[in-house]
Amino acid sequence: MSHVIAERAVTSTLSPNPTVPAYSDDLQWVTAYLVAHMMSDNSRRYAYILWICVGLIFLIGCLLHWTKFRGGYLGAMWSKWGIRRRTLRFRVNSSTPGHPVSLPSNGQLLCLATLSVVVLLLSFLGPDYISPTVGVFDLSSSGLSARDTAYDVSWFVQFQPQYTINKNWWTAGGRTGIIAFALLPLCILFVLKAPPFALFALPFTVQIHFDKLSWLHRWSARLIWFITTLHVTLWSVQLALDRRPSTGKPGYTYAWQYQKFIFGWIAFALMTLLVFSSSRSLRKSHYETFYAFHVVLVPLTLVMSAFHHPPLWIWCWIALGLWVGERAWRATWWLQVNGFFGIEKSASAVVLPSRANHVPPTPSALQKSTFPPPSPYLDSRFMGSPDGSLLAPATGITYSPPPGYARAELLSGATVRLTYISPGYTSWAPGQHFLINIPSVSRFVTHPFTTASICDEQSPLTAGRAIIFLVRSKKGWTRDLWDHVAKLISTGQNHAPGEKPPNGTVMPSSGVLLKTYVEGPFGSVVRTKWESYSTTVIFVAGSGISFGLSVLEYVCLCLAGRSGKHLGGRTGGWGTQDFMTRRVRFVWLIREYAHIHWCASIIRRCMSMITSPGLEVDIFVTKSMTTVRRPIRSPPADDNLLSPPSRTFAKSPISDDDSESEFSEDGFVDLSYYAGEYGDEERDVSELPESERENYILDLTNWEDDNDASLPGEDQLNSRIHIEGKKLRRMTRMSMALDPKHHHEQDFKSRDSVRASQASTDALLPYLEESSRSSLDSKRASSSDAHLLTPRSSVTPTLTYEHSPTNSVHFSRPPTYISHSPYHPSPLHDRGPEMKLTIDTSPSFPNDHKGKGAISAVSETSFVPDRRSVNPLLHVASPEMRDVSAVSEKVRPGKPKLDRILHDEVERARGPIVVACCGPASFSALVRKAVAGEINPERARKGDLRGIIDIVSEDFEF
Template sequence: MSMSGMGHMSMGDGVPGLFYLQKIYWAVVGSAIAAGTVVNLLNRFLACQRLRDTSLTPSKPKSLFFSTYATLTAVVREASHATLPPLSLRGRTYHFAPLGPVAIILANLVVVLVFCFYKLDTTDQWKWEDVGYRTGFIAIAQLPLIFLLAGRQNLIGILVGMSYEQLNWFHRWTARTLWLTATIHMGFWFRDWGRYNYIIYELKTYTLATRGFAAWIILTFIVITSAAPIRQFGYEFFVLQHLVTFVGFIAAVWLHAPAEVKVWVWIPIGFLVFDRVARYLWVTYANLSIFHRSKNPKSGLWANRAAFTPLPGNVTRVTVEDPGIRWKPGQHVFLTCHSIVPLQSHPFTISSIPEDNKLELYVRAEKGGTRRFFRYASKHHDVLGSGEAPAKQTRTVFVEGPYGRMRPLQQFDSVVLLAGGMGATFTMPCLRDIVAKWRAACASSKHTRLAATKCIRFVWVIKSRTQLGWFESQLQSVLADIEQCKLANPDIIREIEMSIYITCDEKLEQQAQSSLCAETQPRRQTAVAENMEVSEKISEKATAEEKDNVSINSGCRPDGTCCCTAAIEGEDAIAETKCNCSGHAAKPPESDSKYLRRLNALSGRPHVRTIIRKVLEKAEGESAVVVCGPRGLSDDVRRSVVYLSDERAVHKGTGAQGIYLHVEQFGW
């Protein structure tokens, strides 16, 4: 199975050399990355141009070049966001990746297979060795791409404007393409040896074959254990075994590969070292207090200390005052707290904005480390969700990040933010950031444009009224800021509409194990009871012009909990819905009732296509749709955006403006 000396060996007239094919493969990959880089640079230029534009429609293309670019972008978006409906099989729902990422993976697969068999006759048994050599060279040339797509400090992500967690999906499927190539490589050598019944003999006596077979076995194990069900079963175990098996795989490939192709092993090792060194240097800067003495001169060795507060729904709020990092809305960090959860690091979305001067993370207790956070927070509070932890109860934490990339939302004319359950930790800072820019622009005497956004539509789907307490103060501050802007400058168009949909869909918020609830039940019984007694009463504002059909399911479960899960197509038709299953009519406080009225709280499920359509019909420039939540909600939003883009013929002569879609989720 040796590849030594084969790089320049001729396999026949017109058959390209092995080294040449490796270079051509990377020419194709490099061209794709370069195209993504050009698009990223154009989008960055557009963002700057829109904020400098003094016209009334800054988010609308003004030149022939950008009009053409907008049309091409709309066509590509419609195709790339198209998603097949989920498949339900034996009580389980399977979701599919969008067409765009799938097309990129299939394109890479086609390129790899073409290079494996180009001008080689697989039916000729005397050419099987040539196929074995060719596929080996193509397989090892894919290693650098896999490592480039895996790092958190991601060079490809920086160039094309994507975050590492989005590229991680490509990392997994590129690794599966490598496995297929390695399997073909091994299969043709086995096929060649099988003619003489030499397969077992070669594996026992030929060292190079033994090492190659070992590398294939390790790679197969990595591919199998990287499947979603296994990753979700035990993430900490997955990370540990992934690192161990990776070291074994690289060692086996190194021993199997001849000296002339070992460069393809050195390159990924170099990428790995770069990623680790960059991460460790950044973590050191972010967490050592010596670099942040100006913020807290009396701090000890470590810069970041966190307070842990339990909230309804088995959620822990982690607050780090004066953190050692700066971030943008929508980014996340990896949090480590060795005194509570030793030797574990978990990613959490940053739910605060930089102006808060504090890092806030909301952690739902499920299992493992997140459950320990909630147990610790519950033990140090008398009543669930009451007040902040005493200063003496803060713990040293280590943060890594921030990570995450998204086009700045302030460049869009209209922004639609949709969240399900804990997904609001992503959309809430996006909402507050735009409103903060509105407030700063209204307070400025220079009439500078900090945001081109004129309209914000905020939708949050939650299981129960108690979950509103997670972001109640933030929502109230947003409403107050909007009122101040209108008073300061009533001529500027600044519109915001918020809707809270209350439903008992278990897919939105999975409850923690009963043992966890039982442990903290005595301490939080009073607070939970008070919150659950608040009925979802909203004032009615029916109109005669709008008569959308609305079906509300206000049934109750046997345990008395609410089951408002029907879809609401038209909010203008019915703005008051009742879902009181507590067994008694509890009247909410007057202040609470007014607050809910301003938020437009509804009992049911949103009809996202109708919500998005109404925003697009008023938009005078490109709009942004951002969603974070369950897979079902994300898929529904994708299909709705594709449908509306096609229906409205975006940038195809109708005057309808573009729709940028960002779906926040870890992988597909």
């Protein structure tokens, strides 16, 4: 008997197809057949090699992150090529271009290409079936070879080949199956959001979160599906070719009787459904459906795959363990953040002294302050706290919702502002995002939104840890949120039905309270060391302002002397050894003037806190159809950041017309912004028809599905802000022309007494209620120091805000005072003439929806919510409208020349530069193109760190 078996084994070496006895029972035969064609344990060497490659790449990435590889010549070379991103536009028809599609950056494409090449090589290079008698990594044995040692009983039972097989249908199919199994944990690691399960996000590794890995997750999943499809196809060919000798029927006929074969087809079907349900179109239009499919199909696919081939199910259990473990960890953290373990207070709050007990510091005391030294950029009115730092809620919130509830307010541009206080204490880094759930809108589904605020752990008020979201209404959940809030306001409700805010809750004067749950924070921006850059440039567009605002607040507070350790970042602020930042440039591209309503209070406070040249703010409006062409003058390079602006800015007053010529000469704005290149598509937009050019400009500020229609009253607000901004700029130029010496004054000592006298009062100003602030302003105007505050206008310092029966909003503002800053007038005090706004609440759009209280009567192609009785501009608090007026001076029409702005900042810098970017695909491509053009590896090689520019962007999709 042994002679017969040995003879059969030697004969089988002549063929790569193993043979089995002619069993009469169908199940017995197909089981022996499939087991005989099962890959040997040693054939799994390719899975081990795959993970050795992944581990090496991961280790190299960690070393580059630890050693700050991007800070040298090679890093600059890599960044110059790696950050570039292309955008493609596919035409819907002959006259209408489609929405631009952004390709991943060159660096991401290289990562995917590397992974794909490694996977394909490990799937097909070298022999497929490795003999069980050789070492796992023994590469000397190849081809068909007989076994030299005695046979073991188990191999006779399994009928597996005892030799190496180079290529065959079933061996190639088995090998691709091994690689597909090995890729499962990697795909899961790319999708995990919460450390410690998210290994890539750990601080001591590469600290890259899901926002940067989501694209690799999707494509690695598609790669797994592709390799699995090859596995299924190759095995199907083998089963079709092999026939049972006794019946002559193909092996496929009997394979369905084998349970593990059925598990394999179920797993493949589930994987196919999972991949196609994750398509971009479904994610965009039916996110809830996509999410539900993912939660159900992922564990089912992994379990069915494990049962399909138990020898390899370790890969499935590792992937499933990571997925389930991370979800359980996130669920525990979710319970803590949302107060299910009890409401916690903020950590180590530092309370400012009261006005009654606080003794203002003397000028000599300010000069002798040992740590940190006063920032030359910090306005004197923010220098009154004991340690010389700024302790104030940067958001300027006057109303804090109860913990666990979000205050929802309707803003211009069909935007909802959510202000949320978490019941459980949590901290986040500037630019990170949260997953939010509002049960009254959607009970189970969460959606990601970037926070527009920072976490001030030392703030004595809850406003310091308020999480602010700006949610622009599009389709789906965001539209449901807008309709829900508008309906509550129109019916006079201040909270959602069925929800009961805590006893004693003071309801907001505007907006409604909504029960809200958050999960997070998430985001790779946490790895950014803002303090290690000489200049921070913030480029944002549209609703990407959320990302830019939190970064702007953080850097401004650090410039003012606050330590980033208590603001969600790293230890360091002005005066510390490692804090290198000396300048911030903030550029925001918007579609309408009224969109500054979203965040005027935050921008205004940063402008008041940090004066020029520490902070420069520019806001550009693209919908203003300005077509004036003027010569461009290159701005002079200013090598001294502590010097005042060049006198070229002090121009004679111009006539009261619509001219914006003062901005065309600084070289940073293109008033004829339909000309030139668009995004990164390398085409001349000026050659396109005007209607198509407008679509190209629109894509710089609007994401896909963003609505460009105006809400009731918004056109009037746009016009008023435009006019008000021009008047304020004209007044500034007149003042500078009349008294240029004042703006070039650099003697700090001469005004130390003024700073000291107002320090204790002004440091507390952000905490006061509006009534107290008005009283304080009036007292200051009549104080003995009033002669130091010279008004620039004859407007009386009164403030009124009222709703007349004709829906007219009227407010007057106090006069402009000369700032104590030696650099630039501070907008902390309101400026300019009386500003009157009349809002027409009649709908500016057709409406066929009948009945009172109707909220939405819209089509899928045009979204303009019907709010006959709800106008967001009639529910704006008076202080916020004053902030809008103050910020209007920085708003101008045109498209910014980002490359010129960045070049100017590079020349002014004293070290490396970081660019924070968030906006639609075309805007992101435009910024990346400008950054890549300014990176200069040769400059970095010579020791000039201005050649190094890092970009920190948020442009991911869930």
